[in-house]
Amino acid sequence: MTKVAILGFGTVGSGVYEVLKTNKSGIEKRAGQPVEVKYILDIRDFPGHPASKLFTKNFDDILNDDEISVAAEVIGGAKIAYEFTKKLLEAGKSVVTSNKELVATHGAELLEIAEKNGVSYLFEASVGGGIPIIHPIHQCLTANEISEIFGILNGTTNYILTQMIKNGKSFEAALSTAQELGYAEANPEADVEGIDACRKIAILADLAFGKELDPDKIYTEGITNIELTDVEYAEKLGSVIKLIGYCRRDGERVFARVSPMLVPKSSALSGVDDVFNAILVRGNAIGDAMFYGKGAGKLPTASAVVSDIIDAALGVSRPIKWVRTKNDIMEDIKSTKSIWFVRTDTKDKAYAKELFGNVSFTEIKEDEFAFITPLLTEKELAEKTGKLNGFKKFIRVLE
């Protein structure tokens, strides 16, 4: 029998309770033992809730109860959740979580504390919601040297972009619909500015490359500047615009970035729509493997948390480890090469060709044109676009 505490009874926390209850007999069979919730920690009251006896507002009830061997931290944030997680791990209890902010900012330290205390710190739910991605990278692809990971890591922005692409809605209108449907929060900043995707790509890079990146130093660009005109150009160029989290290793150097990109329709990522996520992992033995599913939501995320609870209960997880660095392993975004989609309102095509080589022009409205550059660093691009009279914007292109 494993007794579990759920810390935080929001969307994910109530989902964890629901999944453990609904799939009780199957979970018990597969875990080889019953898994029972003994406490639910939340500062709020839930009068009349069927599990009302389990609620507590006192964290020490959980910390000091020797029967609790696993806690699910689904509070979120990197303050109180950080304190609680540290204390629980130090008390010899395993912690599983969906808290990407905490894993991205303090993962190395918490994994080290878990190792020292002979317990697990697991976070399958922190990236891709219910999609198995942390275990596959850490366990199933461990025979590979992973060179690149990239994908659609945020369901809210993917929903908004899909609405813009398929239904011709403006960013603002699509965001409103997403908010009405509960796909976007009242304050959508963490999603639309790419902060959520940044934390996720940081975790994937940490895991695959073994060194902790500071998420604050990862170049992060959201989708608030994407206009319908960009979407139309992309369509004409055989592409769609997606928010892509990207990381790559070159020897000891690591590069990570979150930005909108033109994704060619030949890429498997181009067909990933609505709130779905997909993550592509490139290894030297497997080639490309892709993982696809709902990247958020109550039950998918809870599904991943509960699978980690079972792993922690069985003690069968392969220890995860990455180390803190001074971040001097991170490659500067200015010096990495991309190909670029450039929009400009100058009519001086000849000059654009002089600057960028023999590029092809695409036009969808008067007084401007667009083209795809050859491989250039951001610095080189900035120098050249600085010389164009009517330069409007650039967007990276996924090769």
Place this chain on the structure above:
Amino acid sequence: MTKVAILGFGTVGSGVYEVLKTNKSGIEKRAGQPVEVKYILDIRDFPGHPASKLFTKNFDDILNDDEISVAAEVIGGAKIAYEFTKKLLEAGKSVVTSNKELVATHGAELLEIAEKNGVSYLFEASVGGGIPIIHPIHQCLTANEISEIFGILNGTTNYILTQMIKNGKSFEAALSTAQELGYAEANPEADVEGIDACRKIAILADLAFGKELDPDKIYTEGITNIELTDVEYAEKLGSVIKLIGYCRRDGERVFARVSPMLVPKSSALSGVDDVFNAILVRGNAIGDAMFYGKGAGKLPTASAVVSDIIDAALGVSRPIKWVRTKNDIMEDIKSTKSIWFVRTDTKDKAYAKELFGNVSFTEIKEDEFAFITPLLTEKELAEKTGKLNGFKKFIRVLE
């Protein structure tokens, strides 16, 4: 230090050796210990091979060597491989394998022997080549009740169908090309008749539903009867033809099948081309998750075998278990409902409507037409098509 024996030095066996050598330092770091090949068993000679000292023709060298804790059985087949696997497990050695035939036919028994002897029998490589699918289902999705699994499980047939769809090649011409490129064997029966896909869907059903199906009793239809005309009809109906392995649970009953299907272009599976595989898993918490990658090939398959070697060495795999049954849990294919693509050369459209309801007709050549039926059992379909004068063929449609 873990010392390993490789049984069989064919494509996968040599790939396992290569991956362990090429990625040696990364594997050692992630496994926390060196992983070294001590023996390679093969009846053939490999004169001048750099690892020539490791070769043996005597299985007992491996069986009786206490230093060997893990063996990779990549011989294939269910005879000698079965004997060797049993003996190794009984001798307290873990066995990892890519051998789908053996796992599909004797999995329950071998898993039981492994459990009794406190060792592991692991087979991530048996389905989907290098794509992580066995561990994700068994471990990451364990909080779900899985209701359905289906997908493209055989790279050879998917390559042939892609050639037919994209390049208008006939089945025979596409098969020839596949053979020239090494994607199909000289005797392609196991692939084109669906036998390989049948073993794989049997393993996935066993794993997800906990009961061993007899692969010989699974309805298995290959792609040898698929003509270019079918491909053209599918295109006109907004679909592509794919060979789909499918399994489903209804309460205590399990249903499994391998057959060509019309896959609508709105399905993520429709875009999976060439030798790629993709497997969709439907669970009650996660919804749909899809796993995509190269389903065969030396290094991808070896990547999965080596990840299992590391799991076995670390002793961190969650025990897999399914039980033998008398197969009376299997639902009869005749009583399961599908929607069907029907081709007929009768001109009697009115009579077809009388039989099948208000169906829409598609025509691409003279003297025949096609239509999609409503949901019907195979028995109902046969009764109705028996009454059509010029009935030609039917193909299942993926809903």
